[in-house]
Amino acid sequence: MSSSTGAPADTRRPASRRSLVVAALFSSGLCISEQCLDTPAWLLAIIASALTVAGVLLRGPTRRIGLTLAVVALGMAWHTWRIESRAPERLRAYLGDEPRLLCVRGTVVDTPRVEPLQRGRFSAFAWTDDVTRFELRVRAIIDTKGAVIPIQGGLWVRLDGDQPDFAAGDLVEITGFARTLDPPRNPGARDVRRFGAQIGIDGRLGGASVSAVRMIEPAKPYRFAQLKRSTRQRAAEWLAHPDADPQARAVLKALLFGERDADSTEVNNSMIRLGLAHVLAISGLHLGILAGFIVISVRLTGERPRLEALLLTIVMVGYVLLLPAHAPVIRATAMILGLLLAESSGRRYDRITVLGWIMVGVLVWRPLELWSMGFQLSFGVVAALILLSDRFHMHAFGPRPRRDEIGAWRAVWEWMRSACSASLCAWLIATPVIAFHIGIVSPWAAIGTLFIMPPVVVTLGLGYITTLLSLVSPELAGIAAPLCFNVTEWLLLLLGALENTPGGTLYVPRLSLPFTLAWLLMTVWWMTRGHWLDPRTLIATLVLLAWAVLAIRTPSLPEDEVLRLDTIAVGDGSCHLIRSGREALLYDCGGSYFALGERELPDALRALGVRRIPTVVISHANLDHYLALPDIVERFGVERVLTGETVIAVGRDPESPVHQLMRELKLRGIAVEALVAGDTFQIGNAAATVLSPPEGRTWRRDNDSSVVLDIAVTTDAGLRHLLMCGDIETEAMLELEASHPDLQAAVLEVPHHGSARPAAFDFVLWINPEVAIQSTGPRRLHDERWDHVKRDRRWHTTASEGAIRVSIERDGSVTSRGWQEVVE
Numbered sequence: 001m002s003s004s005t006g007a008p009a010d011t012r013r014p015a016s017r018r019s020l021v022v023a024a025l026f027s028s029g030l031c032i033s034e035q036c037l038d039t040p041a042w043l044l045a046i047i048a049s050a051l052t053v054a055g056v057l058l059r060g061p062t063r064r065i066g067l068t069l070a071v072v073a074l075g076m077a078w079h080t081w082r083i084e085s086r087a088p089e090r091l092r093a094y095l096g097d098e099p100r101l102l103c104v105r106g107t108v109v110d111t112p113r114v115e116p117l118q119r120g121r122f123s124a125f126a127w128t129d130d131v132t133r134f135e136l137r138v139r140a141i142i143d144t145k146g147a148v149i150p151i152q153g154g155l156w157v158r159l160d161g162d163q164p165d166f167a168a169g170d171l172v173e174i175t176g177f178a179r180t181l182d183p184p185r186n187p188g189a190r191d192v193r194r195f196g197a198q199i200g201i202d203g204r205l206g207g208a209s210v211s212a213v214r215m216i217e218p219a220k221p222y223r224f225a226q227l228k229r230s231t232r233q234r235a236a237e238w239l240a241h242p243d244a245d246p247q248a249r250a251v252l253k254a255l256l257f258g259e260r261d262a263d264s265t266e267v268n269n270s271m272i273r274l275g276l277a278h279v280l281a282i283s284g285l286h287l288g289i290l291a292g293f294i295v296i297s298v299r300l301t302g303e304r305p306r307l308e309a310l311l312l313t314i315v316m317v318g319y320v321l322l323l324p325a326h327a328p329v330i331r332a333t334a335m336i337l338g339l340l341l342a343e344s345s346g347r348r349y350d351r352i353t354v355l356g357w358i359m360v361g362v363l364v365w366r367p368l369e370l371w372s373m374g375f376q377l378s379f380g381v382v383a384a385l386i387l388l389s390d391r392f393h394m395h396a397f398g399p400r401p402r403r404d405e406i407g408a409w410r411a412v413w414e415w416m417r418s419a420c421s422a423s424l425c426a427w428l429i430a431t432p433v434i435a436f437h438i439g440i441v442s443p444w445a446a447i448g449t450l451f452i453m454p455p456v457v458v459t460l461g462l463g464y465i466t467t468l469l470s471l472v473s474p475e476l477a478g479i480a481a482p483l484c485f486n487v488t489e490w491l492l493l494l495l496g497a498l499e500n501t502p503g504g505t506l507y508v509p510r511l512s513l514p515f516t517l518a519w520l521l522m523t524v525w526w527m528t529r530g531h532w533l534d535p536r537t538l539i540a541t542l543v544l545l546a547w548a549v550l551a552i553r554t555p556s557l558p559e560d561e562v563l564r565l566d567t568i569a570v571g572d573g574s575c576h577l578i579r580s581g582r583e584a585l586l587y588d589c590g591g592s593y594f595a596l597g598e599r600e601l602p603d604a605l606r607a608l609g610v611r612r613i614p615t616v617v618i619s620h621a622n623l624d625h626y627l628a629l630p631d632i633v634e635r636f637g638v639e640r641v642l643t644g645e646t647v648i649a650v651g652r653d654p655e656s657p658v659h660q661l662m663r664e665l666k667l668r669g670i671a672v673e674a675l676v677a678g679d680t681f682q683i684g685n686a687a688a689t690v691l692s693p694p695e696g697r698t699w700r701r702d703n704d705s706s707v708v709l710d711i712a713v714t715t716d717a718g719l720r721h722l723l724m725c726g727d728i729e730t731e732a733m734l735e736l737e738a739s740h741p742d743l744q745a746a747v748l749e750v751p752h753h754g755s756a757r758p759a760a761f762d763f764v765l766w767i768n769p770e771v772a773i774q775s776t777g778p779r780r781l782h783d784e785r786w787d788h789v790k791r792d793r794r795w796h797t798t799a800s801e802g803a804i805r806v807s808i809e810r811d812g813s814v815t816s817r818g819w820q821e822v823v824e
Contacts (some may be wrong), residue, residue, distance in 0.1 A: 019356025024070055029075020030367050033084075041084070044077030050595035051524045059629050080369045083197050091138050091153020092180060099177035099207065104155065104821060105148070105216060106138035107171050108376055110324065112164040120594035121664075125657045130162035134203070142173065153202040161184075161210035168229050169219025177207035185569035185802035186819060188607030189600065198368050231471070232257070232322045238470045238477040241485065248488040251280070253689050255456075256463045258282045258323045264350060267492065270597065271746025273505040274498055275427070275434065275442025276449065279456055284332040284378060287316065289460050291340055312340050315347040327366060329375050335357050335382065356381065373387035373437040377430055384429040385422060392527045393421040423449045436516040439606050441506040448498050455491040462487055473690055507635045509552060509611040516558060518544055545815045555582050563686050563713040563808040565722060565747060565773070568604050569798040569819070570596060572753060572777040573624035576724065577608065577789055580713060581684025587709065587724050587749075589632065590625040592777055604803065605636065610638055615683075617675070618643040619706040619726030621658050622649040630664045640671040640683075644693055646705035675707050677739075686713040686722075691740060692732055703752060704732035710745070717812025721745040723767060727752040730759035746814050747806050750774040754797070756785040764789050771796065771806050771816045 020727075033044075048070050080317040112134040118126035138153040154621075155178060180203045181193045196202065236257055239249055251267055253259040258281075260268065271277045279285065294315055298308045320333045339356045342349045344448050359379050362369055364454030369375040393400065397417055406414065427446035435441050442448070455544050462484040470477035498504065522544050530537040557564055557579055566577040570591025578585045593600070605613070613636040618626045620643075632638065651662040665672055676695035681688050692708040706726025712719050723745035728736075729752060736743065748769035751760055753776040764772060772790075774780070774797040781799045794816055801818025808814055 011227065017350065017353050017356060019353045019360065020298075023356045023359045023363070025068060025071040026078075026363060027064060027370055029072040030079045030363065030370050031078075032072070033076040033079035034371075038084075039076070039078050039080065039764060041081035041542045044073055044080060048073035048077055061485060075363075075367075078364065082367055083194050090202060091141075091155070092152070093149050094141065095180045095203045097180060099179045101175070101177040102178040103142040103173065104138050104178070104205065105142060105171070105173045106135070106136045106142045106155070108166055108168050109135040109137050109398060111133050111168045111232070111485055112166065114162045114164070118594040119597070120598065120627065121630055122623060122657050122660065123594045125623060126594055129160065132159045132161060132164045132166075133157065134168075136172075136174070136205070137200075138202075147222065149627075154196075154200045155203055155205045156196075156201055158204070158211070159208055164210045164213070166213055166215060170215060171217040173214040173216055174205065174208060175212060176205045176219055176471045178203050178205040181801070183820065184605075185798070186600065186604040187803060188603035188605075194368060198366055201492075234466050234474075235322060235470050237474055238466050238481045241478065241481045244485045245484065245489055247492060248485050251488055251492065252459075252463055252484065254280050255282070255286065256328060256467060258329060265595075265598075267495065267758070270495055270499050272438070273440065273442070274448055275430070275440070276452060276495075279452065281328055281374075282326075282332070283328050283374075284382070286460060287320075287332045287336045289457055290319065290464060291316065291336055293461060293464065295340075309341055313337065327369060327372070327498055328378075330365070331362050331369070331375065331378055334362060334376065339503040352383065355383060355386070373433060376433050380433060381426045381429055383426060388527055389422050389425045389466065392425045393418065395528055395582075396424075397421060411555040412670075419450060420446075423447075425527065428527060429520070430602070432511075432516050432519040432523065435508050435519075436511045436513070439508050439510065439602075440636045441508055442504065443506065444498065444501055444504050448504075448762030451498065452491070452494060455487060455494060455708055459484070459487050488688065508604045510609060514550065515547060518547070552611070556584075556611070557581070560810045561807045562715055562810050563711070563720070563722060565804075565806040566608055567749075567773050567775050567796075567798060567804040567806075568601065569802045569804075570601075570624075570628075570775065571799075572779070573627075574619070574726070574753070574775045575601065575628065576749065576773075576775070577605065577613075578683060578686075578711065578722070578724075579610075580686040583682075583684035584610055584613045584681050585688075586613050587621050588625040588726070589616055589629040591625060592624060592629045597628030601628050602632060602635055605632070610636065615681075616641050617707060617709065617724075618647055619724070620644060621647045621655050621656075621690070621702060621705075625726070626661060627657075629661065633665070633668055633670055638670055640673060642673050642675050642707070643678065644705050644707050645674045645695070646693070646699075646702065648672065683711065686711050688712075691743075692728070692736055699731060701729055701731065703727035703729050706732065708732070708736065710743070713808060715808065715810055715812035718813060720747075720808045720814070722747045722806075722808070723769070725751040729755075731755065733763040737763070743767065745769050746808065747771045747773070753777075754780045754783070756780075756783050761789050769793060770814050773804050773806065774798070 014194045020273045046194040051066050051070035054068055055063050058066055091104075114130050114132050115128075116123060117131045122775075134157055136155045136157050138151055138155055141149045141151050143149060145271065157174065157176075159174075159176075166805075181201070182197045183193060184191050186239045229306045230478055236253075239252060242251075246269065249253060250260075254268070266278070268280050271280045289314055294311055295308060298311060316333060316337055323329050324736070335358055337353070338354050339351060342351075342354050362375070368469065391514075400414060401409065401410070423446045426575075427449070431441055431445075462480065466477050466480045466484050469480055489522060497705040522540060525537065525540070532538070550631040563578070566576040566579075568577065568591075571593060573590035573591035573596075575591060576587040578587055589601075590596070591601075615633075616629060618629070618636055618641060627808055629638075629641070647658060648662075650656055651658040653659055662672060676694075677690050689710045689712070690707060691710050693699070693705050697705075703726075706728045707724075708728060709722075709724040711724070713722075723743075725748070733751065743766075745767050746769060748764065748767050748771070750764065750772050754760075754774040771794045774795065776797060776799050778799045781797060786795075796818055798804060803819040804816065805819075806814065806816040
């Protein structure tokens, strides 16, 4: 970032970049505390203070060691205090794992958001109304006698209804069911308890309607919350233009105001697949473009560095205050303002030193940002552009010519080469980080950025101008709005063309941290020094490639496991991963959360080490058994879907969700085959046999048409069986008992999520499994009618234990555990 004020950034290498050292040491302290420390925060703070005093008083190497350890201890103390502390006066001390009826009084923090309860491909088939969500800063609890108990805390609130008569800044009273935040239920899931602790959220509250909210004191007009709400509403009025395309409107809401809704979900997913997620989420890119407009506007009137700095600060801070206070927005603001104000100060400065102090400030604000992909990309890519872009350009394209030695056309060509170089530099650094976090490599992202940035810049420029006009003159904003919407529609067309480009998205298996770091180091070496004729470079590259091939070829199961069942916790639904040898199969792929396949399920499967799932079995036509399937077929290489004749018949009804499923599978070239009793197929070393339904059989209840699989595997102790039952009920159970009188299994999926029926009790007792797996939500969790069946066997329920793992070992033994055992 050059300056024309006569005081550019100092391009000389500074003798010491202490901010980077402090950032690295503070981050080390956060990591140590996160992984393996239960020491109280107050004790760590005392240790850090003592080490600081020692470092100040001592001299020589001892002083440096003392200060180094002090910063590490400070990071440990800060993480422990922010994340681990459980102050007794906080609300979380009054909450438990089970919902508790509670009356709370507090201030509405953000503008209540009305949104559908369910989102995803099949959300149109959800039988749910809209809900209202917001954050509540709790001031007091009202007990059953009406006494007001002062308390501190925060709640995420979800209320039924779509017409809230309260707003941000209002003091309200709500009675509902509150509970603590849930622990992670599946492998790869984020621990929202730690995230909540970081931002002061203690639990969730629901079970009430918006009409049950009692207003205590409305926000005063001059208060910041009221001013922010009214200004934001006025600024965004032009987005309600009647002729606007819904998707274009949703994209502009995301680009300009950080709001996401159902219409922007597919665009966001496309951006992620193309490696352009930073384009839709408000980040340093957007604020940098806004800052660029401000700088250009000021410099058109002459060199005025102080005015430039003042306007940058006012406009950037004012704009950001209108946005949701999300971490990416605050992080980007700190980076942009810090670097631009340093440049506008008229003094020499070191960009990396400034960046290092900004990084420390962000980690003090939110320690868990260290583990987020956004934080790593923001600081990693910016640091790479500062440190490596010139060296990379020299290494890849040769030296830049002097501007006064070339003509206009050559200058344009050199500018294009510099843009390509910077885009490629950012992509090379970002790719390993993105692959580590979400398992996606986007080969065309660097080129795609060059194609998509011009319309993005135009869209943002027009959007900023129209938003300003909306504040000043809504009539003028209404005139400018159609042009902004048209440009956004062109942007969407270009995005669609990029996504249809072959090879635009590659999915990679889960990467280890050491491999990712080695990939990054090898990338930096190639960018700055690597050469095809250098033996050291070639050897190191071959070693890294061999490491990658070995990781890909390594089986996801240990040698002593001949069959494994991983039941994913999906609420009231079913999703079972079955593996043997090098092969994997999904038995059902649904749940009660309609957006399950967008992030949660792929993350869980990646965390379990799954790379490909060529075969999926759909037990029957209920939505909670297949709704996530379209989202994972491409990512995990699904080649065929096996299901019952009834599902195929239901799919012929154009009004059914099964018809939508079949249409999407056909578009992706995935074969759908019918299964009937007697069919067999292999899953690695295991043999799967279909026990039900018989060919041509019709049932009084659709659940009885579920595909029942008997999966047998050979062990040193003989055959061991896994029985998958779907949602079979009385009729199918009785038929199985009649047709297979000797049927038994070491592991059983409890039929129909554990619905308590006499026929189900008898069926489980007849099968007599060592381990029973119940995939269900909380409503079937504590049903005492199953108690006599649960005796003398291991009974696992996803509602209480999260994901369940059952392993059949080579010696014939069966081991099982719930994910909560791992988390705790």
